Amino acid sequence: MNTQAAIPPRWRAPRWTVWATWAVFLAIFVQGVVAIKLTPERLLRGIGNLGDFLARAFPPDTGGLDAVAWAMLETLNIAIVGVSVGVVLSVPFALLAARNTTPHMLVRSTVRLVIATLRTIPDLIWALIFVVAVGLGPLAGVLAIVLDTIGFAARFFAERIEEVQPGPSEALASTGAGRLSVVMGAILPETFASMTATSLYSVEKAIRSAVTLGLVGAGGIGVELAASMRLFQYDRAFMIILVILVVVIAFEQVSASIRRRVI
């Protein structure tokens, strides 16, 4: 065995570009810490304030529970209506964006660009825009969730559609079926389970964002939370946070059990 290669060394000096990249990263990090004024004293003071907040938040104020419950229901409505509309619109978007179902590559790249744009702009910004367009309230929240859902779900639907085996579609095409029939007869059944899982996750995601959308006035429980914080009603704020927690965890359980049944 005269061709035996040497054992690789334990340590190899990194290239200078690696050193440089680390140096730049470190410089940015230190600059950030300084600019934010991240000091131990401030952190300690923050912990003190946090203790003050908790002291005033306990016990949670159960007084206005019915108002909070209605606001929570509004948040759920925003999430479910927004996601439902968003998912239904995502299917045609995904079919146009998937390589194997798009009518033309130009259509594909255009639609993919639209989806990417919807995804890149945060839902909070969509909500701010729609509050201007349709006024304060849940409608602005619903519209923001619709766009956010398309940006997320259409992308995953398209990726799943591209993974579909060509065989079943070919079999339906060979019966003389048209393109739309092939898509509905072969591709949608094959991708249904995965699309359902994505849609359920979209609802979970939307409930969380619908809470924060309220902070900018797009309806729901976030409006209540923002008001309580501003009025220093920490006990009420704490109760609102608990309600949100319970609802989010409960929906995650429901969603997990549906997912188990579908897949």
Place this chain on the structure above:
Amino acid sequence: MPGLEARSVHKRFDGRVVLQGVDLSVDRGLVTILLGANGSGKSTLIRCLTGLERIDAGEVWVAGERTDGLRGSDLRRSRRRVAVVFQQFNIIGNVSVFQNVLNGAMGRVPFGVLGVLAPLAPGRLREKAMYCLARVGLADRADHPARTLSGGQQQRVAIARALMQEAEVVIADEPVASLDPEAGRAVMDLLVTVAREDGMAVLVSLHQLGLVEQYGDRTVGLKAGRVDFDTRFEAVPRDRMEALYLEDAVAQTSLEDSA
């Protein structure tokens, strides 16, 4: 008039000649078996005959009508007359066996898929689908999700789908290659029945020489993109068939030389 006919079919892929003047005719009521090693052009010929692949030169005729070069709705109408059975079955796993059979009618009913969805399909189609399933011996599985069936059963569902299509020609591309011998024979028996009882022109590509003597009314051997032998109602000498496979490497080389 044969059910399916290829006249001097040529096909090349990226400059590589795969079919160089194939003549083939598939008679109604008979089973024609197509033999050939990997690389002989067998699968390409099958795809050209089914209309899933376009040919470069030559003609393809289905029941007296020329079908090569068709596009759009004319192509779809001609595909309707040729049912295809695939090696990998290509049935839709997530829907019922019954729905898979109904799908066979997708090309010939108004509204395509909407016309064959199990809850919407007219009673006439639903009865016909049940009859097709009964013919392949799977009527009791109608309501099962198709993916829960064994490979042999899935291929029989694919044959029921082909019957549902009311085609004049059935092309089966290595229909038994993924099946055990027992399930393979059941599938071959069904294809013979389809030829005899429905008068369809049946073309089956195979690798199993043992099945040829039992099932082939006509046997065509393909080598290096050309017809090597074509015999009707007579046994093909075993060594002649084996030669198709033994000279595989040699054939490949000469094919590349001529390209």
